[in-house]
Amino acid sequence: MKGYWPRRMPFIIVFLQIIYVAAHTQPANPQTETSDVSSNGDSPPAALSAVQNERDHRGTEYSQGLVGEALSFLEPLEKGNSRYSSLKSSRFPSTAALYFLGELVSQLYFSAPPADQGTSDKGARGRDGGQTLSGPLANGVALLQESATYNDSDAIYLLAQMSFYGNFTYPKNLTESFQRYSQLASLTGNSSAQHMIGFMYATGVGGAVPRDPAKALLHHTFAAEAGHSKSEMTIAFRYQNGIGTSRNCDESVIYYKKVADKAIAWYRSDEPGGKAWVADSYSLADENGGVYGEGASASSAGINSPRGGGALDAHAALDDVLEYLDLMSGKGDFKATFSLGRIHYNGQKGLNRNMKAARKYFQAVVGQYWKRDGTKVETTDKPDIEKFACNAAGYLGRMYMRGEGVDINYDKALFWFRRGVTGGDAGSENGLGLMYLLGLKVSKDGIKAADLFRAAAEQDYAPAQVNLGKLHLDQGRTEDVQIARSYFELAARYGNIEAYYYLAEIANFGIGRDRSCGLAAAYYKTVCEKAEPLLSSFAEANEAYANGDRELALLDYMMTAEQGYEKGQANVAYLLDQENSILKLSTLSPISKPRSTLLENPDLALVYWTRSAKQSNIDSMVKMGDYYLNGIGSEPDMEKAAACYTAASEFHQSAQALYNLGWMHENGVGLIQDFHLAKRFYDEALETNDEAYFPVTLSLLKLRLRSAWNTLTHGRVNSIRYEPAPSKQWSLSEWINNFLEDDRLQYMDYEEEDLLHRNDPTHGADDGMYDDVIDDGVVESFIIIALAGALVWLIYYRQQRQLAHRQNNGAARDQRNQAGPVGGQQAQPDGGVFPRNGDPAFAQWVAGGVGH
Known part of the structure; x- marks a missing residue:
């Protein structure tokens, strides 16, 4: 019974909300919309009024003083709501049920939501998203804006971060954020500002600017030349995969090595043995059993089935x-x-x-x-x-x-x-x-x-293999280098970051082997991605997602996706995917929250499904095929859809891909219509995943009817042909x-x-x-x-004894034939080991020799 109520709580909520809608539905009041912060009365905030008399002392000290005073107002607002606090998960199995119940109670006591609660991507009615600010937040923002008029870089950066991430409860406004980052970049060439501009051009997130891969590469290059690690990693990934530029393995290795050197130095900065941390990167879809749900996804079916788990029982195991x-x-x-x-x-x-x-x-x-x-x-x-x-x-x-x-x-x-x-x-x-x-x-x-x-x-202890490999590598002799590489390869099986680093160095500089640019880039990339606490925003993204802030989670996951993290790419695509919700609540329901406009971007979803698929994510490859099949994020392209399904089904890991290929052959969509091939793919889908029994059985039933009708009417489609199953001949070793x-x-x-x-x-x-x-x-x-x-x-x-006996008898018989009969007796023919048929003793031998 464990997990009974958490799994059924969503359905109970649906029933309760239907009752509520029937009894309490009221139209939203359009007059409740907030007004512009800049029109918050004719008089400026109190904190700003206190410094109006100091305008004669404008300068660096003055603007920095404003920033310090602004932070004194803002920092208390961030306590308890910090995006940098550690992610904590409840250990109680009823957490999910309590969460849904809390959502229900909170929603039942509030009026219907405004028409648009998504992230503001328009610089409308002032720089603060058209919302009224009050109290410490208004005072702090006013002071920062005053300081920004004197081109104070700290104030500009804080305002940019606040409008991008929504820090200190400030309303998100990506357009204002882009303007602030651009202002800071043009003033000082700040690498963080250049990185953020490159990120926004690369993704076009929120519609603040159109996607422009060339400008994205340009600004990331500016940031990378200033030593910004995330931009270095982003450029390396783009050169490695030819995103916004032609493929260039050597350039990719140069940038990946810069980041890998920082990562390994950070790893070794701890006590003997290196840093230890808990990995924060994981797939959001796996919390629901995969992109297609439990059993239907490659990540939770077949050999991966033990890793599957429902979202409501994420911590049950x-x-x-x-x-x-x-x-x-x-x-x-x-x-x-x-x-x-x-x-x-x-x-x-x-x-x-x-x-x-x-x-x-x-x-x-x-x-x-x-x-x-x-x-x-x-x-x-x-x-x-x-x-x-x-x-x-x-x-x-x-x-x-x-x-x-x-x-x-x-x-x-x-x-x-x-x-x-x-x-x-x-x-x-x-x-x-x-x-x-x-x-x-x-x-x-x-x-x-x-x-x-x-x-x-x-x-087979990985850290010791690395340590021993380093000792051999220090010797410098060819045989020692080979031994060291073998130890590093053994340790790399367990994901040891130092092992990957040394393998990357050996491949990059051709130590004891020919140089391999592609292998070096792959190893350096692995080193960079393993240093998650240093280089990624997975922790912040996971916290935002756990707190229900999908917009903030999307932005943080998108940062990791641009750096080349496959899990980040899959998570961004999953959040942007409009079909990933099994239970779709009506938009008229008071408990369902309207989907943010920031999450409505099928074009970008297809981009990240594609990048994730290229890094061997089977479910992403199938999802990519779905997008081409249904014309989501692109024009419908049946050939590309079929190619995606075929690639995903090559190793028989995705029953969904095999089933889709069967459907395409059955209906002649993107592939030649062939009932026999359709049956073959349906059968393979069932062999790949037993849980596909019900849909496959129904599809096969319909397919057989169509095939029979096609045969009776002499149709042009290739009907199902029944072939006898070949009998398996086992060898002795196989047996x-x-x-x-x-x-x-x-x-x-x-x-x-x-x-x-x-x-x-x-x-x-x-x-x-x-x-x-x-x-x-x-x-x-x-x-x-x-x-x-x-x-x-x-x-x-x-057998050898019998063979020797027969040979001895044959030799004796030959000698007797040569010597002739002795004593007038005729030589008796050899009867062999057993009596022959026709011999008087044969019947007695068959009966078991009774009487002897």
Whole structure:
């Protein structure tokens, strides 16, 4: 029953709003529209009046004083509503239900909304969006405007940011924002202003300026030359993909390398081991099971089905896992306790890192194996406790070495690392190796550090593989470079940012291999995108989206999309897509909020669906086909639609794409009308996703009727031809493999295992959590293989014995024939191993030799 009410709350709301509309519908009062702030009385705001007598002292100090005073009015307005505050998610499963109920209550007590609540994209009736400002906001804005008349760059920038983002509750006005950014750029060449101008020309967002890729590239170039990282990343992406300019891989690498150098320097600026953070980039569509909903989307079907999840239960898996682990931990399950520590240490979406809680759980695990004096617990009936205790010791050593949740203490770090090494923990070996390499409370010893790194790397521990690769790369010899590259490639499988950086450097400069511009650009791009806290606005976008501010979320996601983030591009397209809402509430309903004009841009949606699709997003490719098929954001183009569906269906990941191809073949839309091919694609859609059974079955029923009628009337369309299914001929090796194939039991479900490894900066080494299950499966498999091998050997041995026996009998018979009959006796022919048919002994042999 968990999640019952959250899933049904939207339908309850629909029922309640219908009742409300029937009883309380009233026309909106047009007289309630606000007036221009500049007409807020004939007298200026009080704060501005206080400085009217100081006009004789105009100058830099005067304008800066106005800015400082303005901020004293504005900063209190931002508290509790900061777009830069950390994103927090409720841990209660009824959050969604409470949200919808709150929306219902708030809407039932207010009159109908004005005709247009979207972002103002017109500089109408004053620079403040035609709305009356009052109180501290009016005072602060008036002071900033006064300071801006003296060309104070701080005041101009603040006004531009306020009108673009709506900071300090200021009404958004993209036209005013563009004017302010242009004013600042022309005055000082400010790189941030140039970046924002380039962004607005690139997207044409809000209609403030028309889209102009050439001007966008120009202003981004100005910003990039001044060292603006986001513009550098944007230009690199445009050169890499030929957006607004011709493709130029070398230019792309130049700009990507500039950003990657900053990213890796930022990563290394932390304590030993580099920075750790929770990734903020994720797909909004996945919260609803994908672009097409649960099961119909490639992101939640087939091999990706375990990752699917409904929007109303977005945190249900996390809550369930934590609750279960906490229960088992309370019963003394050290594995559950360790898992809780690791989850809190790594953090993830919906759960911030909690070093205090992590340390508590890790201490609890080591306490079940070591006493306070360092001696081991005398008796324990807990298998694998040593391995988990050593793993926990490795985490504790890392926390003390890096000062995570505790003060930096190299003595304690060394203590815990040495304990962990006794059990072969890879994290402890890597941590101890870093201490020897850097000389932290121990004498520097590169050889010992290398030995420790190698021991951890052999356990597939990514950070140790990087550290060992760096040591080999420093040697400079060709063979060492090859070894280093192999280690970096191994670590890159786990998303290690340093591994990607070194691979990019090797590919870019041709170290130990031929230079590869394309590979270098791809690796540098990955490095840049992994440094999310430094270079992206995903955190702010996620917060705005969680708070229901779709406009602000769109702007922030669009920033990341222009930088080349695929998830940012998919999120922008999803927000702009008019068909992504499963439950469309009537615009007459008081609970439905009118869609902002900023979100009405199908042309831009198609642009970002296309860019996301080019970065291997299958659902975006299918959506791109839908837009061409229905003429959304472009003229209808059936051939392009078919090409998109075909590309999305190549690897049989999208049942929706296969189904669409079947429909196009059935109806002859964009493809040749062919009922047989249509059936084939329908069948493949069902094979790709079992959940497509109902729509595919209905479509096949209709298709068979049409095909039968076409056959009876001798139509020109190729009808369905029924072909016998070929029988599968299994080889001996295939038969053995299928016989031995077995689904292994899991200690916990997919969601929990995914939570344990997600965002793990030390990911790569086996922690032994499933060794007991895996060992049982391996032993059983070896026993079966050994028995099968023994059987094969016995059969082979028997055949060889029979062959030798026949050969001996043949040789003896030849000798007797040459020697002639002895003693007047005739030589008897060889009867072989078994009596032949016709032999008097044959019947007795068939009967089993009864009587002998």
